Amino acid sequence: MQSVISVENISKQYVIGRRKDESFLTLRDEICSFFGKAKSLFNRTSLQHYGSSEEFWALKDISFQAWQGDRIGIIGKNGAGKSTLLKILSRITEPTSGRISLRGRVASLLEVGTGFHPELTGRENIFLNGAILGMSRAEIKTKFDEIVAFAEVERFLDTPVKRYSSGMYVRLAFSVAAHLEPEILIVDEVLAVGDLQFQKKCLGKMQQVGNEGRTVLFVSHNMGTIRALCNKGLYLIEGNIHKTGSIEEVISAYTLHHASNKGIVTFGQQNTDFVARILSIGVISAGYTNYADTLPFQAPFTVEVIIESNNELEAVVGIGISNSIGEIITTLHSVEIGEEPTIEKLKNLKFKKGINKFYLNINSNILRPGTYIIGCTIFSRSLWQAFDDKPNCITFEVTNHNENRYFDERQSGMVFLSDSQWENR
Incomplete structure (x- = not known):
């Protein structure tokens, strides 16, 4: 049986900039030449740069x-x-x-x-x-x-x-x-x-x-x-x-x-114009203080989110967990979406000026063994605005130590992690 498409060692090269052998001049060059001022307007370095080029391979041996x-x-x-x-x-x-x-x-x-x-x-x-x-x-x-x-x-x-x-x-x-x-x-x-x-x-x-x-x-x-x-x-x-x-x-x-960070990921702080921004996201296994990229099945774990706020404000932290092919399997917010926050939950809305640490404690890990990806978003209280969004930025593994238990890795779908609590410090 013959293939419909056969591609053998395809490469494509482009040239960035101008080749040195290209002799056409810009309007600026023509004007400078006409008035005889090219030498005074352009130094030797710029003239050497003019006409430089760089090879770029868009495809290589495909x-x-x-x-x-x-x-x-x-x-x-x-x-x-x-x-x-x-x-x-x-x-x-x-x-x-x-x-x-x-x-x-x-x-x-x-x-x-x-x-x-x-x-x-x-x-x-x-x-x-x-x-x-x-x-x-x-x-x-x-x-x-x-x-x-x-x-x-x-x-x-x-x-x-x-x-x-x-x-x-x-x-x-x-x-x-x-x-x-x-x-x-x-x-x-x-x-x-x-x-x-x-x-x-x-x-x-x-x-x-x-x-x-x-x-x-x-x-x-x-x-x-x-x-x-x-x-x-x-x-x-x-x-x-x-x-x-x-x-x-x-x-x-x-x-x-694109989510190769394991255990913890930190983000740069170059942007000074922000309302609230995520500084780091980490996964901590129950009973430990170090960040972990491997978690045992059914064992509790914590997701830590460190956020910097420019001022005091009320906002919502959202955590999304996806499987290895990018399907969202659960989302957890620091308040119940669609409900008016109670006094107990209100503290999870409040950001102080400066550094805030939020912890999502998942007390019953029912995620089947496999690879998972975490993303995080900071929303306004109304959920209409996202102050910062870090999708698919950190991975972790859930391992199965019970070799007698079988899991069908092809199965997927939403998971309701009901036994979870938020706290901010």
Whole structure:
């Protein structure tokens, strides 16, 4: 069985700045030359800097294969090389080195209005895009009504697309790309432009495309969307492949890599303009004073949050605990959300000026063995404003010393840690 996409040692190099052999001058250079004052205006150092350049590798030795029906989620931080990879696969740009083999028609949606001519109407652009994909006019006419209905732009079909909103652009562009039956569908984060209802329609359509045996490559920063749509993943770090495999494995690697602090994490204090800010978050095992990154199953533990406040105020501390693939399994706040604070709880709202220490004591640890991630947020009393937010910043392990007890690691869901108490000092 042949792969639909075969990528072998793909690299892409860009040049930052200006090459020394580029001879064009700026307007400033021309003016200085005209008045003969270049030497007095620019010293030798600046002239040497002018024309300097730096090589930047957006991708380096990328290799992977995709098979018929694969739905591959490509994830990574901004600047990791995700969009560059999609542009190379879409033949928008050429790689510096390496080889790509694509078997079948490719439809890509990388930017709003990809492949559209702004002066043509929506109707004309449907036929233009179909022709670019290699479809005959008869084939396009067969799918025409479905495309228009899915995009919900029938009223504006004979209007030049330059007058479309960005959301209308995306709806029509995606509908064309998905309905003209390409063997390979490539979609970047562009779907975030559309409204929530249309995003759900798009994800459903991509799921259908994959189930029909076609191949989908999808870039998104939304791990929930990636997990729902894709069955495989590719994780990029600074132009290199860090992890490939099942989507669960790849998302887990991505989430844990960005929460690599174990036991305790501290944050810088460079910003002086703040209401309240988190200085550190730590996990302490019951009976100990040191921070711990490993906790025994069913043993109590404490989450310590040290906060600096610029003034006295009333605020709420929220702790979120996620599993290894980034799913929130529980959230705990220093007051009961939706209830008026009692006298006993009011002390957990009050921040004194300076350093405040909050402790969340979890007396019954019912978290199943595995890896967990903690994030913390400081809210205003009304919960409408977040003074500081530190998501997914610290990890800890729950271990099972009872080897006879079996846990299904695939199970997940919300956990209610009812036996927990807050205190501030």
